[in-house]
Amino acid sequence: DADVTQTxxxxxxxxxxxxxxxxxxxxxxxxxxxYRQDPGLGLRLIYYSFDVKDINKGxxxxxxxxxxxxxxxxxxxxxxxxxxxxxxxFCATSDSGPRSHNEQFFGPGTRLxxx
Amino acid sequence: AQTVTQSQPEMSVQEAETVTLSCTYDTSxxxxxxxxxxxxxxxxxxxxxxxxxxxxxxxTENRFSVNFQKAAKSFSLKISDSQLGDAAMYFCAYRxxxxxxxxxxxxxxxxxxx
Numbered sequence: 001d002a003d004v005t006q007t008x009x010x011x012x013x014x015x016x017x018x019x020x021x022x023x024x025x026x027x028x029x030x031x032x033x034x035y036r037q038d039p040g041l042g043l044r045l046i047y048y049s050f051d052v053k054d055i056n057k058g059x060x061x062x063x064x065x066x067x068x069x070x071x072x073x074x075x076x077x078x079x080x081x082x083x084x085x086x087x088x089x090f091c092a093t094s095d096s097g098p099r100s101h102n103e104q105f106f107g108p109g110t111r112l113x114x115x
Numbered sequence: 116a117q118t119v120t121q122s123q124p125e126m127s128v129q130e131a132e133t134v135t136l137s138c139t140y141d142t143s144x145x146x147x148x149x150x151x152x153x154x155x156x157x158x159x160x161x162x163x164x165x166x167x168x169x170x171x172x173x174x175t176e177n178r179f180s181v182n183f184q185k186a187a188k189s190f191s192l193k194i195s196d197s198q199l200g201d202a203a204m205y206f207c208a209y210r211x212x213x214x215x216x217x218x219x220x221x222x223x224x225x226x227x228x229x
Contacts, residue, residue, distance in 0.1 A: 031215055040124070042206055042219035043160075050215075058216070090160065094215055104217060106160035 003027045004107040006091050012113045019078040021110050023091030030096050032074040033104065034058075034066060037088040046089075049074055050096070081114040088112075117142045119209050121220035128197045129228050135182075136192045136223045138207030144168075146212035149183065149190045154204040154222075163205070166190065168212070194225075202227040 004025045013019050023032065030051050035043040035058075045058030047066040055066060063085060067075045078085055091107040118141045128134035140149070151163040166174045166183050173181050178198075182191045194201055207220040 033216075035219075040221055042119075042121075042221045043208075043217070044219070045216055048216065088158065092160075092217075096215070103162065103165070104215075109158040109160075111158075 004091060004093055004105055006089075006107040006110050008110060009108065010111045012115065013081055014115050015082055017081050019081050019112065021076045021089055021091075021112070023074045023076070023107055025072050025091075025093045025105075025107075027093055027095070027105060028071075029093035029105070030071060031094045032068065033092040033094075034064075034074070034076045035090045035092065036060065036085075037090060037109075043090060046076065078112075078114075081112075083114045086112060086114045117144075117209050117211070117218045119207055119218050119220040121205075121207055121223050123223045124221070125224045125226070127226040127228060128194070130197055130199060132197055133193060133195045134197055134225065136194075136205050136207075136225065138190045138192070138220055140188050140190065140207070140209050140218075140220075142188070142209065142211075144211050148210045148212060149181075150208040150210070150217070151179070151181070151192045152206045152208060152219075153201075154206065155200075155202070160206075164192065197227050199227050199229060201225065 007022045033048040034046040037043045049068045065077045089110045092104040094104045147168045149166045153161045164176045178195045204222045208217045
């Protein structure tokens with residue numbers, strides 16, 4: 001089984017709809033991240049969380065919100081989707097332990113299309 | 116703020132030959148990590164190689180090696196004996212040693228020709 005899972009894998013929605021992307025991990029990591037990938041821009045950080053009670057904005061948080069329901073679950077919401085939020089979204093996790101190098105492990109990605 | 120630049124949007128190489136992908140970065144930190152990630156058509160992000168800035172020796176993982184020039188803030192990836200399975204998008208990324216946020220470059224799409 002995959003260590004970091006994302007649901008859904010693909011989603012098409014309409015402008016103005018509320019969308020939630022979910023991420024779960026079985027790695028036991030305390031840190032979780034949401035990125036979006038756009039052609040020619042690489043991956044950019046949306047939000048990150050160091051534990052259940054610690055949520056931080058990344059580079060491009062406008063239009064997004066997150067919820068860390070448990071150490072293993074981190075959800076990304078688009079309250080009112082717009083077409084320029086069409087992108088590939090990745091969840092990642094890392095361990096803050098001293099031997100981890102804080103290496104990030106990525107989920108398989110969610111392709112979101114907003115019409 | 117840290118920035119990472121990959122100036123080659125696309126590269127191609129013949130199977131069995133060697134190719135080098137370029138990456139430059141800007142930071143005022145002295146201790147940091149640099150990474151190369153591979154993204155094949157499956158979309159999965161796969162860590163290829165990691166370099167710790169305080170280590171002068173260039174990292175190597177099988178056919179993959181880096182040329183880390185700290186003063187020039189350059190971090191290139193060399194792929195030797197290229198294989199068809201190496202075809203992918205490659206991302207260079209930076210992280211402060213004391214932090215956990217990754218800053219990515221724009222990516223380089225590598226094509227391997229048979």
